[in-house]
Amino acid sequence: MDNSPKISIRNLNVSAGKTQILRNINIDIPKNKITVILGPSGCGKTTLLKCLNRLTDLYPELKVNGQIMIDDNNILAAKEDIYKLRQQMGLLSQRPYPLPMTIYNNIAYALKLRGIRNRRETHKLVMHYLQQANLWDEIRTRLREPASRLSIGQQQRLCLARGLAVNPEIILADEPTSALDPISSQFIEETFVRLKSEYTIVLVTHILRQAKRIADNVVFMYLGDVIEQGSVEEVFGNPKMEKTKLYLGGTFN
Amino acid sequence: MYLLNRKQRHTVNSTWMIISLLLVALLPFLLFIGLYLKSVLLLHDYSLADLIFSKVWRPSAGKFGFYPFIIGSVWVTVVAMLITAPICLLTAIYVTQYTKKFFLRIMHPAIDILAGIPSVVYGLWGILVIVPFISRYLGPWLDVKTMGYSILAASFVLSIMIIPFVLNILIEIFRSIPTELKEAALSLGATQWQTIKHVLLRKALPGIIAAFGFGLARAFGETMAVLMVVGNVVRLPKSVFDPGYTLPALIANNYGEMLSIPKYDSALMFAALLLLAVSLFFNLVMHFFIVRYNKY
Numbered sequence: 001m002d003n004s005p006k007i008s009i010r011n012l013n014v015s016a017g018k019t020q021i022l023r024n025i026n027i028d029i030p031k032n033k034i035t036v037i038l039g040p041s042g043c044g045k046t047t048l049l050k051c052l053n054r055l056t057d058l059y060p061e062l063k064v065n066g067q068i069m070i071d072d073n074n075i076l077a078a079k080e081d082i083y084k085l086r087q088q089m090g091l092l093s094q095r096p097y098p099l100p101m102t103i104y105n106n107i108a109y110a111l112k113l114r115g116i117r118n119r120r121e122t123h124k125l126v127m128h129y130l131q132q133a134n135l136w137d138e139i140r141t142r143l144r145e146p147a148s149r150l151s152i153g154q155q156q157r158l159c160l161a162r163g164l165a166v167n168p169e170i171i172l173a174d175e176p177t178s179a180l181d182p183i184s185s186q187f188i189e190e191t192f193v194r195l196k197s198e199y200t201i202v203l204v205t206h207i208l209r210q211a212k213r214i215a216d217n218v219v220f221m222y223l224g225d226v227i228e229q230g231s232v233e234e235v236f237g238n239p240k241m242e243k244t245k246l247y248l249g250g251t252f253n
Numbered sequence: 254m255y256l257l258n259r260k261q262r263h264t265v266n267s268t269w270m271i272i273s274l275l276l277v278a279l280l281p282f283l284l285f286i287g288l289y290l291k292s293v294l295l296l297h298d299y300s301l302a303d304l305i306f307s308k309v310w311r312p313s314a315g316k317f318g319f320y321p322f323i324i325g326s327v328w329v330t331v332v333a334m335l336i337t338a339p340i341c342l343l344t345a346i347y348v349t350q351y352t353k354k355f356f357l358r359i360m361h362p363a364i365d366i367l368a369g370i371p372s373v374v375y376g377l378w379g380i381l382v383i384v385p386f387i388s389r390y391l392g393p394w395l396d397v398k399t400m401g402y403s404i405l406a407a408s409f410v411l412s413i414m415i416i417p418f419v420l421n422i423l424i425e426i427f428r429s430i431p432t433e434l435k436e437a438a439l440s441l442g443a444t445q446w447q448t449i450k451h452v453l454l455r456k457a458l459p460g461i462i463a464a465f466g467f468g469l470a471r472a473f474g475e476t477m478a479v480l481m482v483v484g485n486v487v488r489l490p491k492s493v494f495d496p497g498y499t500l501p502a503l504i505a506n507n508y509g510e511m512l513s514i515p516k517y518d519s520a521l522m523f524a525a526l527l528l529l530a531v532s533l534f535f536n537l538v539m540h541f542f543i544v545r546y547n548k549y
Contacts, residue, residue, distance in 0.1 A: 055436050060353065083442045091440035097433045100456040109451065110441045146548045159437070166441050 006031040006170065006200040007052065012066035014047055014056070021047050023224045025066070029217070034192060034201045036211040036232075039221035040247070045204040048221075049172050052202065053089045054082050070170070087114060090163025090199075092173040096155035098147035099162075103139060106147050106158055110165035125165065133161035134191050153184025160191065171195065173203045177210065189214050208248065212236060220244050285529060291522035298516070304523065310487045317520045319527065321487050325404070325497035326531075329479060330472045332408035332493055337416055337468055342461065345423035350449060357424070368417035376481030379410035384482055392494060399494035402484035408493070410478050419468040426460035427453065459543040466539030470532050476501035500524050 005028035012025040022044045029035045037045050050056045054075065056064050068075050075085055099106050107126040116122055126143075130136040135157040139150065147158055156176060163171065173192070177185035192201055193214055205211055211218055211232070218235040220228045220243075228235055228244045239245045257265065295304070295317065307318030348357055388401030430453055438448040454461075476499075484496020485506060504521050 053440055055439060058432070058436065058439070083444060086440050087442035089440070091437070093433050093437065095433070097431065097437040099434070099438060099452050113442045113447070148548070162437075162441065 004031075005029055006070065007202070008069045009048075010067040010069070012048075012051065012064070012068065014044070014051065014065075015063050016059075016061050021062075021224055022051075025226055027219055027226060027229060029200065029202060031200050032196055032198075033216035034196050034203060034214050035217040035219065036215035037202065037204045037219045037221060038206070038208070038211050038247075040206060042223075043221045044224045045206075045221055046174050049174050049202065049204055051076075052170075052172055053086045053091060054080075055091075057082065087166040088168050089170040089172050090160070090166060090168040092156070092160055092163055092171065092176040094175045095179045096152060096159045098150070098155050098158055101147060102144050103147045103150065103158060104143040106162050107165050110162045114166050129161040129165045130158075132164055132191070132195070133157045134187050135161060151184075153180050153187065156180055156184065156188060157191070160188070164195075169200060171199050171201045173201065175205055176203070177205075177207070185210075208250075220247065222247070281529075281533075285526075288522055288526040288529060292519050292526050295516055295519040295523050305527075308489060312514045312517045312520065315516070317516070317523075319500075319524065321489050322498050322500045322503050322524065323527065324489055325483070326473060326499040326501075328404045328490055328493065328497060329407045329411060329483065329499055330469060332404060333411035333415065333472045334465065334469055336408060336412035337419055337472075338465055340412075341416055341419045341423055341464070341468075344420055345427050346449060346453075349424055349427040350445070350453070361424075364417045364421055367413075368421065372414060372475060372478040373481075375410050375414050376478035379406055379478060379482040383409050387494070397492065397494045400484070400496070402482055402496050403494050404483065404490050404497045405493040407479045407483040407497070407499070410482055411472050411475055414475065414478060415468045415471050418471060419464050422464040422467065423457075423461065426457050426464065430456050459547045462542045462546065463539060466535055466542075470535050473532060473535070474501060474528060476505050480505055500528050504528075 007027075007029040009025050009027040009029075012022055013020070014022040025048065037048065039045055047056070047062075051064055051068060052075075056062050064076060066076065070085075070088065073080065099109060101109060104126055107129055108122050111122050111125055116125065127136060130139070135154060138154065142149075147155065150158060156179070160171075160176075171192070177188050180188065189210065192203065195201065196216075203210075203214070215232045218229065218232050219226055220235060220241075222243055228239060228241045235244065236248060239248055255262065299317065304317060304319055305323065306320050307316070308320045309316045309318045310321060348360055383406045384401035386401075387403060387406055388399055391405075392399040392401070434452060434456065435448055438452040439445070443451070479499050480502035483499060483502060485498050485502060486496040487498050488495070490497040504524050507517070508521055
């Protein structure tokens with residue numbers, strides 16, 4: 001397996017007006033690993049994630065500078081086809097936002113955007129992705145119901161299946177378990193661990209134990225700066241920076 | 254110190270709220286009953302179908318056919334909605350999805366000012382601008398004979414009147430859709446237009462129906478501005494360039510001079526009853542659609 005990073009972020013700066021949200025970020029995200037971006041609320045984790053699939057384009061007040069290389073493409077370059085680019089990544093947000101359609105069509109819509117229109121193939125793939133997201137057995141008889149009738153935990157897994165359905169290489173997850181109960185959270189975490197052989201996963205969280213449980217790599221951020229990054233053993237076992245130690249010790253303020 | 258203890262105050266407050274609720278809830282029924290009692294004289298002598306579908310309106314000869322008024326009202330309302338609906342929907346989408354936020358901040362007061370203009374002013378504007386425009390330019394250009402006072406003129410004026418109301422509601426509806434839903438669709442690789450078409454419009458559908466229903470009800474009941482430009486001729490309009498007559502205009506024009514003719518009074522009350530029934534019907538249909546599409 002080659003060791004070059006899947007995503008490498010170089011000198012990334014994001015500002016909104018006079019406030020600097022991200023300051024000189026340099027991160028390497030290895031392939032087929034779970035990289036956890038850890039840090040207290042408001043440290044710029046979500047903004048960083050939004051830069052990766054250029055949802056920052058939605059906010060004209062944000063100024064994004066620097067380089068984000070995914071497989072040797074600088075995705076911040078203006079000429080990049082952002083629709084293709086976004087399909088390289090599945091997004092899982094803090095709260096589930098199922099599309100206003102049936103459960104089935106939530107997945108089928110993603111497939112349609114990917115160019116799959118054949119009905120039998122759609123059928124097969126909807127089932128496949130719902131299984132991958134650990135949801136199929138619970139809802140196989142309810143596929144034609146509105147997605148909003150599912151429980152929050154099920155909705156989140158549906159959103160994961162939808163994200164996988166665009167056939168991405170990367171999964172971006174923004175505190176995906178913060179609205180979920182412990183059992184649903186565990187489902188999501190297990191799914192991530194299972195999926196990492198096929199995908200590169202970037203998980204934003206402020207939950208230390210979650211990071212400890214599933215991370216391969218950890219990036220610790222504070223107020224728009226990357227404080228420390230490395231393997232989970234390094235960062236958790238032997239933190240070098242004072243701020244990291246404090247945060248890990250739970251005495252941060 | 255209070256005169257009453259906490260529990261007593263609670264009782265007094267909640268009783269007072271229940272009374273106001275009942276008052277509001279009862280009002281439509283009281284109106285309905287009142288109008289029915291007033292028009293029962295007419296309903297006693299003529300069958301309901303006769304009144305609604307007969308085309309002859311000659312109160313002095315005892316002939317009360319409401320069909321021309323009903324049709325006139327329906328024409329004016331439908332054409333007004335055909336103008337209003339696409340304009341409002343496209344404007345709301347554009348303003349909330351494509352422009353910067355400050356644009357909306359400029360638009361809002363402008364829309365509110367439009368909404369606050371009295372309907373008689375719109376009527377005057379219709380007489381001075383729309384009616385001549387139709388009789389001098391639009392009519393000759395399309396090769397139809399028209400004197401300008403017409404269904405079309407009324408619809409034009411009406412749509413300008415209800416656009417601010419419908420638009421305001423639609424803008425609020427589109428703004429209330431969470432950004433995250435939009436981001437979810439975009440993250441799947443949807444273009445902005447696909448996101449709007451498949452996700453936002455779908456999400457907003459119950460609200461859009463409600464907004465249009467609200468506009469429809471307003472248009473159907475609008476009296477003054479329509480009365481001033483619709484021509485007030487009791488005849489079945491053959492095209493939108495023909496003059497017509499509407500139910501509200503019938504009541505407004507004739508109440509006060511009908512005392513000498515028997516049952517005229519009752520007939521106008523029946524017109525009011527019809528208006529009430531129709532707006533009730535609109536409300537029910539609207540409600541049905543909102544419930545139907547609200548499940549997503």
